[in-house]
Amino acid sequence: MGKVLNLGYGEAATPTYNVRLAMEEASRCLLCEDAPCSRDCPAGTDPGKFIRSLRFRNIRGAVETIRKNNILGASCALVCPYDRLCEGACSRTGIDRPIQIGRLQAFAMQHEQAYGMRVLERAEPVNKRVLCVGAGPASLACAAKLSEHGIDVHIVDAHERAGGVLRYGITPSRLPESVVDQDIACVEALGVSFEQNRRISADELPVLRKEYDAIFVGVGLSEAKLLTTLPGADLAGTQAAIHFLKIARETEGKALASKLGRVVIIGGGDVAMDCASTSIQLGAESVRVVFMESMDKMPAGVAERDYVVSLGATLISGFVPTELKGKDSVQAVDFVSVNKDSHMSLAADLVIFAVGQRIADDYRDLRLEDGMFIAGDAVNGGRTVVEAVAEGKEAALSILKFLALA
C-alpha cells in the first residue's frame, strides 16, 4: 500500500485522463471480436464500441455511443463496479491488466461537456403521458427511453433535487454533483418534466393512474435498515448510513466537519465505503469499518475498498456487533467474530449503520394495477446504478409495448 492520500470532502478520487493518456489507454485495448466488456455491461453501454471510437480518434462518436446506450453514462463512468463488470471481462487481463474502461468513459463524458454535445433530442410527440415516481437511476433511465419515443414523461420526486441515490447516497468525491447534473440535463433535454419536493404515496397511485397512460414506480429503497434488536442501538450517536451521506451532501460537509471523533461503520458494501471516505474527509479522528464477510467476499467493489484504505480507513472483516455501550451517547461497540473465537471492543463517538436499505412502508405491498410498472432497487433489493439503468430501460420497453408503441 502506498502513502495515505489526503483529500478534502468532494475532492475527486481519480484524476481524469487528458487526451494523450486516453489515447494511450485506448490503444492498449485489444479491440476484440464480440468484445466481452460489452457483453458484461448490464446497461448495454457498449464499451467495446466506444473504446474503438476513442482508439480511432473519434471522441464525438464515443460520446454518442455511451449516451445513446446509457442515459446515466457520466455517473456510471464514476460509480460502476468495473472490476466486477466490463473490466472484469476484459481480455487484456490475460496479458497484463484490464483496460481502465471507467476512466475512458469519464474522459469521453467530459468531452460531451467540452464540445457542448447534445446526443439525444426530443422526439415527435405521440400524445401519451407517463408518470415516473421517483427521480433515481431507474426512473431517469425509464423516462429517457420513453421520451425518446415521443412520450410525454413527468417525474415526481420527494427530494429537493433530482438524482435519487446519485445525488444523496454516494459521496461526491466519487460522484461530483456536476456529473449528476450533466446526466440529468440530458434527461431534461429530452423533454422530461420534473416536479421535486412532492412525495407520492402508494395510495395516490390508483387515482393518478387515471390521469396518465401508464405509471412507472422507481422509488428505490428510501428507508434505512437498522439493527433494532442490537442492545444499545437506540443510543444517541448512532446514524443510518443514507442519512449520514445525505446530511453531508446537503450541507457540503459543513454540518459534520470536525465533529465526528472516532467513527465505527458497520457494514461492508459500497455505502459503507462512502461513509468511511466521507468521515475521513470530514476530519474524523479514526474510521473503522467492521463487516461480517471475509475480505474477499465483502460486497463493496475492489476500487471502492482500495480507495478508502488509501485514505487511511481501517477495515476489519469477519466480525458482527453484539452491543453498543454508553450512558446517553454511544461510547463503544462490542463485537464477536463470526466463528465466535474472538471478541473486540471499539471506542466510538459515532456509529454508522450501513447494513442496507429497504423500501418505504407504503410501497412494500404495492399492488400493481394494469398500466403500472416497477423496477430498480425497489424490486431487485438494492444493487448497482448500472443495473437500475438496465431495469429502467427494460421497464420502458414494457411500457412501450403496453401502449402499443413497440
Next chain:
Amino acid sequence: MAKPDISIHFLGVKCENPFFLSSSPVCHNYEMIAKAFETGWGGIFYKTVGVFIPDECSPRFDIHSKEQTPWVGFKNMEQISELSYQENAEIIRRLKRDYPNKVLGVSIMGSNDEEWALLARAMTEAGADILELNFSCPQMTSHAMGSDVGQSPELVERYTRIVVENTTLPVLAKMTPNIGHMEEPALAAIRAGASGISAINTVKSICNIDLEHFTAKPVVNAKSSISGYSGAAVKPIALRFIAQLKQDKDLKDVPISGIGGIETWQDAVEFLLLGSTNLQVTTSVMQYGYRIVEDMINGLQHYMVANGFNRLEDFIGKAIPNIIPAEDLDRDFQIIPKIDESKCVGCARCYISCYDSAHQAIDWDPATRKVSINDRCVGCHLCVNVCPVYACILPDRVQFKAGRKPHDVKRQHHYQ
C-alpha cells in the same frame, strides 16, 4: 444530430461515401467484399486481376514497430489475385448484382498490350464501375509488370491508351512513389485518356534484417526480398505526392484517389483537404478489420457538423493553397515556448533534446530538477514535440527578429 451527406461523385460515379478498400489482400473474393460492403465501405478496388497468376511465398509480411506502437509500417510481399481473370469476372458480376449501390473499382495489370486490352474488356463486361491500372506494385516477380512499368512514363502512356481504347469505363492510373517526380507518369496517363490518378502505391522497403540469417524479414528459407511498405509511416509521403500533383498546373483538376496510411477520420480529412475526392485503405484493415470504416464515417460526419460543412466539396482541397514553397514562408518571427511548471514532472527530456540537437536553450537545475527556457531559444519547438507530458510545453510568445516589422501571426493551436 442529423448526419451530413458524405456522398460524392468520383469520375462520374456516385459513391455513398469516399471510403474504398484498395486493391490488396483485403478484397479478393466474394465473401470478403460482401462483408466490407455490409460494414459500410462505399466501394472497393478489387485485388488486381491479371493474366499472370502469382506463386506466393510464405511468410510474406513484416511489420516495423517503435516503442509500444506495432505496425508503424507494414511490409507486404503478396502480389496480385491468384484467381484467373475469368473467375474474378464471375465474382465481380455477382457482387454487382447483389450490391448495385456500391462501387466496384477493379484493378488490372497486364504484362503486354494484348493482356491489358483483354483485361480491360473482360472487367468492363463483368460490370466494373471503374478500372484502376496497377502501374505500381513493387513486388512483382516479373519486371514487365508493377512499379518497373510505373517508373516509365512511356509505358504508362502506352498501356493506359490501350485500356482506354478497350473500355467505356473511367480509368484511374495508380502511381508508384518509388520515383522522384510523380507528375511525369501521371501526366502521361492523363494524356493517354485516364480520368484520374491513384496515389500512392507502396514504397520499396526492407523493414528489418534478421540477425540470425543475415537477410531481410520475413525470412523465406534464409532469404528475402525488397517489397512494398505501407501504413501510418507512409502517410507523410502520400500527402506530399498528392500535394505536388494537385499543385501541378496540368494536373490540378485531375481527380485523385488518395492512398497511404489512412486509419482514422482525421487521416481521411487530411487527404480530402489536399484535394483527394476518393480514399483507399488497406493496411489498417489488415490490422483491425473492415469495422474501422464505422468510425471513419461517423468521425468525418461529426467533423463536418462541428465545422459547419454540409458537403465534402465544402472543404476538399482547402489546404492546397496553403502549402507553399519554403522560400515564400514568413520568416520574420520566432514563437518562444513556455514550460508549465505545474505540469512538469522533472524528466528533463526537453533539456536533453535541446542541448544535444538544438540550441542549448533550456537550462536544467539538477538540485531542484527544474527546467527553464533561456534567451538562446530560436522557437524551433523540438521541446514541444519531445515533452512526454500533455500540454506542459506549449508555444507562447511571438518575438520578431531584429529589423522585421511586427504583424499578425496565425499559429497552431492543437497539440497532442
